[in-house]
Amino acid sequence: MKTLICILLLSLVIACNPEDATPITPTNPSDIDFTNAVAVKEGMFVGIGGHTASGTAILYELSGKKYIVFDPYSSQNGPDLKVYLSKDEKATEYIRVGKLMAVTGRQVYEIPGNPDLSQYPFVHVWCEKFSVEFARAPLM
Amino acid sequence: MLRRLSIVLFAFVFAAPSFAQEARTIDQLDGTFSFAKYQGALSVHYSHLWKIGKSKKLALGVGGRITSYLGANQYYITAPAKITSGSSSPFVIFKENIDENIDSLLIQSPQVTMINVSINIEYQITSKFTAGFNIDAIGFSFGGEQSANYINGFTGKITDARPTAFNALLISDNDHGSLNSELFVKFKLNSKWSVRTGAQFLFTEYTTETDVQQYPEPNDRFRRKSLLFGLGVNYQLQ
Numbered sequence: 001m002k003t004l005i006c007i008l009l010l011s012l013v014i015a016c017n018p019e020d021a022t023p024i025t026p027t028n029p030s031d032i033d034f035t036n037a038v039a040v041k042e043g044m045f046v047g048i049g050g051h052t053a054s055g056t057a058i059l060y061e062l063s064g065k066k067y068i069v070f071d072p073y074s075s076q077n078g079p080d081l082k083v084y085l086s087k088d089e090k091a092t093e094y095i096r097v098g099k100l101m102a103v104t105g106r107q108v109y110e111i112p113g114n115p116d117l118s119q120y121p122f123v124h125v126w127c128e129k130f131s132v133e134f135a136r137a138p139l140m
Numbered sequence: 141m142l143r144r145l146s147i148v149l150f151a152f153v154f155a156a157p158s159f160a161q162e163a164r165t166i167d168q169l170d171g172t173f174s175f176a177k178y179q180g181a182l183s184v185h186y187s188h189l190w191k192i193g194k195s196k197k198l199a200l201g202v203g204g205r206i207t208s209y210l211g212a213n214q215y216y217i218t219a220p221a222k223i224t225s226g227s228s229s230p231f232v233i234f235k236e237n238i239d240e241n242i243d244s245l246l247i248q249s250p251q252v253t254m255i256n257v258s259i260n261i262e263y264q265i266t267s268k269f270t271a272g273f274n275i276d277a278i279g280f281s282f283g284g285e286q287s288a289n290y291i292n293g294f295t296g297k298i299t300d301a302r303p304t305a306f307n308a309l310l311i312s313d314n315d316h317g318s319l320n321s322e323l324f325v326k327f328k329l330n331s332k333w334s335v336r337t338g339a340q341f342l343f344t345e346y347t348t349e350t351d352v353q354q355y356p357e358p359n360d361r362f363r364r365k366s367l368l369f370g371l372g373v374n375y376q377l378q
């Protein structure tokens with residue numbers, strides 16, 4: 001019986017590896033020049049649910065492509081953090097822009113699917129695996 | 141493979157009472173804890189089996205099982221065979237999944253309790269060891285409403301979902317609801333008690349509050365297939 005309990009406990013310990021955290025700074029900083037790009041909307045990040053976050057999100061259109069630029073950006077770290085662009089505050093309908101590149105520093109995301117940006121007034125940093133919102137920027 | 145075996149088993153079970161008149165029976169209760177990464181299940185299973193054949197080593201029967209499944213941050217995928225394989229015919233078991241038709245539903249805290257009628261087969265290998273297989277056939281499920289994240293490529297929706305209420309074993313992805321099955325070996329400790337170990341292949345299914353999936357057709361049912369390692373005890377009632 002003791003052996004069985006040991007095997008069970010060992011299996012649970014092996015099964016509970018911590019998730020990979022997001023890098024502190026972007027590993028591949030973008031060199032896209034937004035000097036001549038059209039800034040469509042802009043908003044400030046606020047932390048949600050007790051998480052700390054700050055920075056600015058700017059939506060750009062450049063050469064037929066659409067981008068979100070975080071510049072600057074800072075938030076708490078967490079597992080499986082994703083960037084969403086959504087139609088409402090609760091992200092009931094959203095575009096999954098990509099994995100959060102880093103918890104600090106300037107970062108550039110290309111928005112997939114060429115959406116109508118007027119329909120998406122919120123940027124979220126969302127812990128997808130645990131369904132927890134970390135930060136939100138209402139865009140104006 | 142498990143599905144094909146279950147069809148054969150199903151046919152045997154309904155024929156079993158005719159063999160049973162001269163055969164001895166087994167009444168037993170199993171309790172099993174099974175687990176894998178970030179998920180686990182507790183099941184209590186009563187079964188009544190008829191020993192058949194000259195050697196009485198093979199036993200077939202029916203039973204009832206309660207399984208309670210608990211997970212954390214588990215991905216469910218599109219359930220209906222008509223969407224996953226493009227067909228709901230009995231031959232769907234031979235068809236490949238159509239990947240572009242399969243979307244995901246991420247559920248933060250899935251919790252499903254299912255009560256099902258089971259079909260069972262056991263074979264006594266030696267006086268101490270018995271191997272067996274059982275599978276849920278029909279029943280119902282319940283559990284609380286959960287927040288769920290529907291993911292379709294680069295788009296998604298946050299929605300609510302509940303366990304699908306009605307369970308039925310059919311063929312391949314035509315299955316409906318939440319069903320447990322188990323392949324096990326048990327070791328006899330004394331005339332009443334045995335310890336058992338094996339694998340549980342557990343299907344749990346959630347239905348979203350709206351048809352969140354629209355392509356290739358509207359869908360609100362999402363299934364998770366969990367392979368769990370199980371440990372448990374068996375008590376012979378007779």
